[in-house]
Amino acid sequence: MDNKNQATTGKKQSQWTLRNIILIALIAIFTGIIFWGAGFLYTALTVALTPFGMAPFANDLLMGLWCMAGPLTGFIIRTFGSAFLGEFLGASVEVFLGGQWGAGAFISGLVQGIASELGFTLTAYKRYDWFGLNASIFTTVVVTFAWDMIRNGYDKFSLPLLLGLFVTRYISTFIFAGVLTKMIVKLLDRSKAINL
Amino acid sequence: MNPGMKLLLVMLIALEISFTQSLIVNCILIAVSFVYILTQHIRMKALLGIIFWPLFPAVGLFVSQWLYGSAGIHFAWILFTRIYAYVFLGATFTLTSSITDLSLTLEQDFHLPSKFAYGVLAAFNLMPKIVEEVQIIKTSALMRGEALHFWSPKLYFKSILSAIQWSQNLAEAMTSHGFVEDYERTHYKIIRITALDWTLFFVLLIIVQVLLFFIRY
Amino acid sequence: MTDVSINHFTFHYPESDVKVLNDINITFKSHHFSLLSGPSGSGKSTLLYFIAGLYPHFSGNDAVGEIKFGDTNIKDIPREKVSQSVAMMFQNPNQQFAMDTVVHEMTFVLENLRIAPDKMDDIITHALEFCGIKRLRSRVINTLSGGEKQRVALACIVAMDPQVIVLDEPFASIDPDSREDLINKLKILQEKHGKTIILADHDLTSYRNLVDEFYYLDPDTHHINLLDDEQAEHFFKNFESTQTINKKVEVPSGDDNSILKINDFKLEPHHSLLLKLNHLDFYKQKTTLITGANGIGKSTLFNALTKLLPYEGTIVFDGKDIKKIRPLPYAKNVTLLFQDAENQFLNITVKEELDLSLANRTNTDYTQADVDDMLNKLDMAGRDDRIVYSLSEGQKKKLQIIEMLIMNPPVLLMDEPFKGLDYHSLEVVVGFLNRAKKDFHQTQIIISHQLSGLDTLIDYHATFKNQNLAYQEVIK
Numbered sequence: 091m092d093n094k095n096q097a098t099t100g101k102k103q104s105q106w107t108l109r110n111i112i113l114i115a116l117i118a119i120f121t122g123i124i125f126w127g128a129g130f131l132y133t134a135l136t137v138a139l140t141p142f143g144m145a146p147f148a149n150d151l152l153m154g155l156w157c158m159a160g161p162l163t164g165f166i167i168r169t170f171g172s173a174f175l176g177e178f179l180g181a182s183v184e185v186f187l188g189g190q191w192g193a194g195a196f197i198s199g200l201v202q203g204i205a206s207e208l209g210f211t212l213t214a215y216k217r218y219d220w221f222g223l224n225a226s227i228f229t230t231v232v233v234t235f236a237w238d239m240i241r242n243g244y245d246k247f248s249l250p251l252l253l254g255l256f257v258t259r260y261i262s263t264f265i266f267a268g269v270l271t272k273m274i275v276k277l278l279d280r281s282k283a284i285n286l
Numbered sequence: 287m288n289p290g291m292k293l294l295l296v297m298l299i300a301l302e303i304s305f306t307q308s309l310i311v312n313c314i315l316i317a318v319s320f321v322y323i324l325t326q327h328i329r330m331k332a333l334l335g336i337i338f339w340p341l342f343p344a345v346g347l348f349v350s351q352w353l354y355g356s357a358g359i360h361f362a363w364i365l366f367t368r369i370y371a372y373v374f375l376g377a378t379f380t381l382t383s384s385i386t387d388l389s390l391t392l393e394q395d396f397h398l399p400s401k402f403a404y405g406v407l408a409a410f411n412l413m414p415k416i417v418e419e420v421q422i423i424k425t426s427a428l429m430r431g432e433a434l435h436f437w438s439p440k441l442y443f444k445s446i447l448s449a450i451q452w453s454q455n456l457a458e459a460m461t462s463h464g465f466v467e468d469y470e471r472t473h474y475k476i477i478r479i480t481a482l483d484w485t486l487f488f489v490l491l492i493i494v495q496v497l498l499f500f501i502r503y
Numbered sequence: 504m505t506d507v508s509i510n511h512f513t514f515h516y517p518e519s520d521v522k523v524l525n526d527i528n529i530t531f532k533s534h535h536f537s538l539l540s541g542p543s544g545s546g547k548s549t550l551l552y553f554i555a556g557l558y559p560h561f562s563g564n565d566a567v568g569e570i571k572f573g574d575t576n577i578k579d580i581p582r583e584k585v586s587q588s589v590a591m592m593f594q595n596p597n598q599q600f601a602m603d604t605v606v607h608e609m610t611f612v613l614e615n616l617r618i619a620p621d622k623m624d625d626i627i628t629h630a631l632e633f634c635g636i637k638r639l640r641s642r643v644i645n646t647l648s649g650g651e652k653q654r655v656a657l658a659c660i661v662a663m664d665p666q667v668i669v670l671d672e673p674f675a676s677i678d679p680d681s682r683e684d685l686i687n688k689l690k691i692l693q694e695k696h697g698k699t700i701i702l703a704d705h706d707l708t709s710y711r712n713l714v715d716e717f718y719y720l721d722p723d724t725h726h727i728n729l730l731d732d733e734q735a736e737h738f739f740k741n742f743e744s745t746q747t748i749n750k751k752v753e754v755p756s757g758d759d760n761s762i763l764k765i766n767d768f769k770l771e772p773h774h775s776l777l778l779k780l781n782h783l784d785f786y787k788q789k790t791t792l793i794t795g796a797n798g799i800g801k802s803t804l805f806n807a808l809t810k811l812l813p814y815e816g817t818i819v820f821d822g823k824d825i826k827k828i829r830p831l832p833y834a835k836n837v838t839l840l841f842q843d844a845e846n847q848f849l850n851i852t853v854k855e856e857l858d859l860s861l862a863n864r865t866n867t868d869y870t871q872a873d874v875d876d877m878l879n880k881l882d883m884a885g886r887d888d889r890i891v892y893s894l895s896e897g898q899k900k901k902l903q904i905i906e907m908l909i910m911n912p913p914v915l916l917m918d919e920p921f922k923g924l925d926y927h928s929l930e931v932v933v934g935f936l937n938r939a940k941k942d943f944h945q946t947q948i949i950i951s952h953q954l955s956g957l958d959t960l961i962d963y964h965a966t967f968k969n970q971n972l973a974y975q976e977v978i979k
Contacts (some may be wrong), residue, residue, distance in 0.1 A: 108401045108460065108467050109561070113453035115409030119416050120445040127420075128436040133339075136346045143353035145346025155436065166446070179406065185380055186410070191343075192336070192376025193300040194369065200297075241304040242347060243365050246355040266437075273439035274446070280851045281892050282518075283447055386603055404611070408601035414645050415597055418811075425811055426846050428834030431863025431910065440849055447845075447892075452598050458557050459599035463608075463659060464586035464615030471614045474623050 105169035114163045118176045121159045122183030128155060146242065150259040154266030156181070156198070157230050160206030161223060161271045166284065168218055173210055173226065177203035198237075205233035206267070218286070220272065227268050231260050288483045289383040290391040295487055296375045299494055303371055309360065310501045311494070312367035319374035326382045336377050344369040360503075385410055391477040401467045408456050419448050505573040505588070505666050507531040507554060507699060512568035514549060523549050524566070525725035529718060531667075531701050536693045538710050539703040539727070540738065541720030543923050544896035547703035548594075548671050550720075550727075554701065555591035555669045556580070572667065586616060589667040590660045594675050596652035600644050605636075605655050608644065612659050630662040634688060646773050649798050650681025657685060661692070668692065670702040678798035683709065706952070707742040747978075748954040752964050754974045759786040762914060762946050763808070763837070768816035770800060770807055777803055779970050780816075785914075788940060790947040790960050792978065795967030801950045802842065804972070805916050809839045820914070835865050838912035842919045844899035845892065853894075853902060854887035860909040868943045869909050877905050880931050896923040904932055908939060914946045915939070921953040929956050936960055954978065 135148035163176025181199025184191060191198065209226025217225070235256055239245040244252060279286045303312060323333070344366045351362035385407060393403040423444045427434045434441040512527040523546035531537045531554075539547050552558040556577055559565040570577045572588050580588060593599045602608040609627045618626065631637045636654050644652065653673055660668055668689070674682040686709060692698040704710070710717075717735040720727045730738065761784035770778040777800030785791055795801055806812040810825060810833065818825045820837055828836075841847050850856050857874065878884040881901040886894075891902065900923045907915065921929050937960055939945040951957070964978045 106401070107457070108405050108465070109453050109457035111401055111405035112409050112456050113449055115406045116412070116416070116449035116453050117446055119409060119413060120420065120449055121442065123413075123417055123420055124436050124441060124445065133342050136342045140342075140346045140349050143350040145343070145350050148346065149343070162442070162446075183413075185376060186385070186413070191369075192340070192373030193296050193379070194372035194376065196293075196297055196376065197300055197304070197372075241368070243351050243355060243357070243361060246351060246357040246361060248354065248356070251354055270437065270439055270442075274442045277439060277443040277851065278446060280890070281443075281447070282890055283450055283892060386607060404601050411601070411603050411645070412598070421811060422841075422846060425809060425830075425834060426839075426841060427849055428831050429809075429838045429910070429912075430847065430849055430859060430906075431831075431835060431865075432849060432859070433831055444849070454561065455593065455595060455598035456601070458552070458561050458591075459593055460601050461557060461560070462555055462586075462591040462593075462599075463601070463612045464590075464663060465601070465611075466583045466615065469583050470617065472617050472620055473614060474610045474620045476620075 105167055105172070110167050110172075111175075114167055114172055114176045115179050117163050117166065118159045118179035119183050121162065122180045122187070125155055125158075125180075126184065126187055128152070146238075146244070146255055147258055149238070149242070150255045151262050153231075153234065153259045154262035154264070154268075154270075157202050157206060157234065157263055157267045158271060160203060160230070161209075161226050161267045162274065164206060164210050164226065165218060165223070165271065165275050166278070166286070168215060168286075170211070170215060171207065174203035174207040177206050194241075197241075198234075201237045202230065202234055205230040208233065223268055223272060227260075227263050230267060231256070231263050235259060287486055288391055288395070288477065288479050289379070289388045290396055291479055291483045291487050292379050292383060293388065295490060296379045298491065300372055300375050302494065302498070303368060306498050307361065307364050308498055308501050308503060309364050309367060310503055311497045312364065312371045314497060315371045315494075316367065316374050319371075319378050322378050323374070323381060328381050332381060336373050340369050340373045387477065390473075390475060391479075394473060394477055395479050399468060400465075400471060404460065404465065405457075408460065409453075412452065412456075420445065423448070505699065506533050506571075507667055507701065508571045509550070509554075510569050510571070512550075512553075512566055512570065514546075514553070514566035516562075517564045522725050524727075527568070527727050529727055529729060531699060532716070533699050534693065534697050535715040536690065536700045536713065537702070537716045537718060538714040539701065539718045539720065540705060540707060541703075541727075542722050542925075543705050545720050545722040546725060547705075547720055551591065551669050551671045551701065551703055553577075554667070555589050556585040557591065583617075586663055586665060588665055589669060590663050590665040592653070592656050592660060592668070592670040592673045594672040596649045596656065596676065599656055600652075603643055603645075605631075605642050605644060605647075605658075606640050608655065609659055609662055612662055616663060626662050630658045633661050634658040635684065648678070648773070648775065650677040653677050653681060653685060657688060665698075667699045667701065670700070672704050672706075673702070674704070674706070674797070676798055679796040682797070686710075686713065707739055708746075711739050745953055745955045748958055748961075750958045750961065750978055751976055752961060752978065754976055755784070755786055755789075755963055759789065761785065762787040762821060764817075764819040766817045766819070768814060768818070770803060770812075770814050772803060772812060776970055778967075778972060780972060783965075783972060785946065785948055786963065787946050788944045789962040790936065790940060790949065791963045791965055792954075792957065792961045793948065793950045793965050793967055793972070794952075794954070794978070797952075799967055800970075801967050802918055804967075805839055805918055805948075805950065808837060808916060809834070835910070836912055837914040837916065838907060838910060840903065840907050840915060840917040840920055842922065844896075844903040847903045847907065848891050848899075851890055851892075852887065853883070853889050853891060856891055856902060856906055857909070860906040864910045866911055866943075868911050874905070874909060877908070877935060881905065881928055897925065897928070900924055901928060901932075904935070908935055911939065911943055911945070913944070914948070917947065917949045917951075919951055919953075920949065921951060921956075926956060929953070933957060933960050 132152050136145050139145045159180030160173040160177030164173030178199040181195045185195045206226050208229040213222045213225050348362045348366040351365055352359055389403040389407040392398040393400050424434050508530040509527050514524040515522045541547050600608045602611050613623045634654050634657050689700050693700050717730045718727050719730055763785040765780050765783045768780040807814040883901050964975050965972050966975050
């Protein structure tokens with residue numbers, strides 16, 4: 091192809107170009123559609139765990155997957171708001187595909203978006219490395235968990251169960267939003283498809 | 287109702303019932319949304335879908351709260367109805383509004399820069415192609431002897447390569463179609479937020495407040 | 504008068520020493536229809552993107568030299584006014600629209616140009632009428648065929664009414680009727696409406712007697728030359744000769760073993776019928792060539808054969824309905840060489856790509872010496888650490904062919920496998936394919952427009968025409 095992809099020119103210009111906005115949206119949709127394929131897994135896990143009253147674990151086990159778009163777009167377009175937009179749009183995709191969450195997905199997207207953006211904010215949009223990614227994972231887990239304390243009534247659970255859910259969520263987020271994201275970014279970096 | 291106002295209203299109410307604990311208000315919201323959806327000529331399949339699929343998370347939450355929660359079965363019912371309230375509230379928006387109109391109103395009335403409104407819209411309009419592309423990526427990997435799953439970095443890597451290429455193509459095409467970032471445009475379809483929209487928005491929001499204030503069960 | 508003049512124009516991509524365009528000095532005359540030809544990937548698109556004002560904005564680095572519309576350097580035209588001077592039609596019909604429906608897209612275009620809303624309906628109606636697609640006005644773009652999409656793209660340009668129209672291989676994936684129709688429309692735009700048309704294409708079908716000037720981008724020197732009539736004629740003749748083959752083939756006699764059987768088959772994506780077959784077999788250890796016009800469904804048939812697309816009827820592979828074969832084993836048995844080589848890559852470097860094929864292949868018929876030999880013969884040796892995405896189009900194709908040969912599937916489907924290959928490489932690849940067939944009993948089904956050089960390979964020939972696919976004795 092003749093029109094080779096070049097990342098945005100110069101670091102001083104705003105990263106919010108038409109191309110980058112479309113790119114963030116496309117990445118969000120691609121990831122949203124890939125997770126959509128994993129939706130059956132969530133339902134199956136829920137069905138399996140419900141008789142034991144452990145259905146929330148399905149949510150926490152897959153949380154990392156749902157929170158991947160944020161760190162990914164945050165890493166690829168390195169500017170304020172990109173992680174938020176990617177994560178929010180990723181959640182919106184589920185709504186338009188007819189997901190089981192309805193308006194809940196918009197709100198989760200909002201919360202998850204703020205959560206993963208916060209990590210990049212804490213590192214002042216300067217640490218695009220393992221540390222920065224871990225900051226984003228940390229804020230994602232803490233903020234989304236706090237949110238589920240309220241929305242999904244986690245605050246009514248006993249401490250051991252609560253801890254179990256928290257640890258599950260941390261591991262899941264660490265694996266998907268952390269390790270997996272890192273591997274993807276490394277592939278992208280090596281392929282020189284985009285200047286990271 | 288203006289799609290932007292509708293979305294805002296739906297999200298505000300959904301946010302609010304996340305913090306409040308009223309079983310009856312949840313049920314009222316579900317019932318009202320349901321009736322509204324019925325008046326909008328929705329396909330039976332879509333309707334059954336939004337009744338059936340949320341059953342899994344709703345029952346899951348219910349049972350765990352019932353068994354392990356400290357707040358008893360009443361709270362379990364609140365969580366159960368909350369899930370359905372989200373879904374039905376969401377459906378009043380998604381099943382009745384077009385994202386094209388949403389983009390138009392976000393650009394014209396909410397002063398979202400047009401590059402966001404149309405950039406995101408252009409990407410969403412490629413959704414069917416993206417579904418196909420994911421399938422092509424998976425099939426082509428099978429032909430190389432590798433099965434890609436949602437945990438495979440290469441599935442995302444290849445997807446992002448496509449996204450990079452496509453975003454470039456789309457941005458170029460839109461530019462060639464006269465789109466200039468941060469520059470004024472005319473509007474064929476003017477979408478305004480009317481007095482009726484404002485009235486509906488506030489009346490509905492106030493009704494929900496009143497309900498939540500008086501109905502604590 | 505707005506001639507488009509290119510002066511001392513030189514361009515190379517960052518991190519590459521090769522000058523894609525080397526000191527170009529040409530003038531595309533006002534009100535003329537100019538054809539720019541040259542092999543795929545030679546840099547035609549790059550020049551067009553600069554003329555359309557999309558580069559350097561989207562390319563990341565600038566060129567040396569200047570492009571002028573009349574007396575005005577394109578860089579001095581304000582961004583919001585560029586569209587009045589020039590508009591572009593792209594190769595890929597799928598990624599050139601922002602909106603959902605045809606009328607929304609055209610409205611979007613006019614809004615961008617700040618046209619008064621009360622004038623829009625008339626402009627849109629007129630443009631659709633001119634392109635003969637009034638019936639598509641409210642259609643969802645995603646449900647249109649490639650040919651229809653390109654007509655919509657032209658309608659957008661007609662509505663924009665720019666002085667110069669630039670087209671980058673616009674007919675690569677569309678049916679012959681659409682192609683002819685679009686070319687006629689362009690001719691009218693040039694002759695009756697005084698537009699300047701600059702069109703890049705490596706496929707020279709139906710341009711003879713139509714274009715005013717024929718420019719050629721030489722892939723070795725990276726210069727562009729204006730050809731005189733005699734030289735142009737030479738190129739047209741040469742191109743025609745690549746589209747023909749002097750060979751009479753047999754129609755399958757029934758003695759062969761069939762490996763793929765298609766029964767009561769119907770292919771109807773987006774509710775438009777592409778192919779209806781009562782019965783057709785593909786035969787074991789034979790090479791079947793499928794020809795037919797662009798955009799009539801050849802690739803779509805391959806998509807059905809690889810389970811990428813739903814179809815009606817049954818496809819039986821080796822005695823088993825393919826719907827009952829699990830995806831991975833099926834994909835390793837009936838493998839598609841994708842038209843776009845990048846689709847096939849999963850790794851980063853050439854070596855990793857080759858290693859993947861060596862690790863995952865179903866048999867070890869090819870020895871390491873065979874692989875090295877293939878790399879050598881295609882001039883791909885010693886490129887182990889190259890990033891596959893940075894290879895030239897021709898190199899990508901060669902690598903793709905080698906890695907799929909190593910996989911050595913029993914059935915290999917190939918969609919335009921010779922596109923972007925020079926003639927020598929084509930002969931080498933034909934040799935490889937012949938060996939795979941004779942020594943390893945491979946069945947091959949090939950879609951190709953390039954016919955010359957394939958004489959020794961083709962056993963059977965099937966023509967795709969009028970929603971039917973049937974074996975023929977002559978190849979044309």
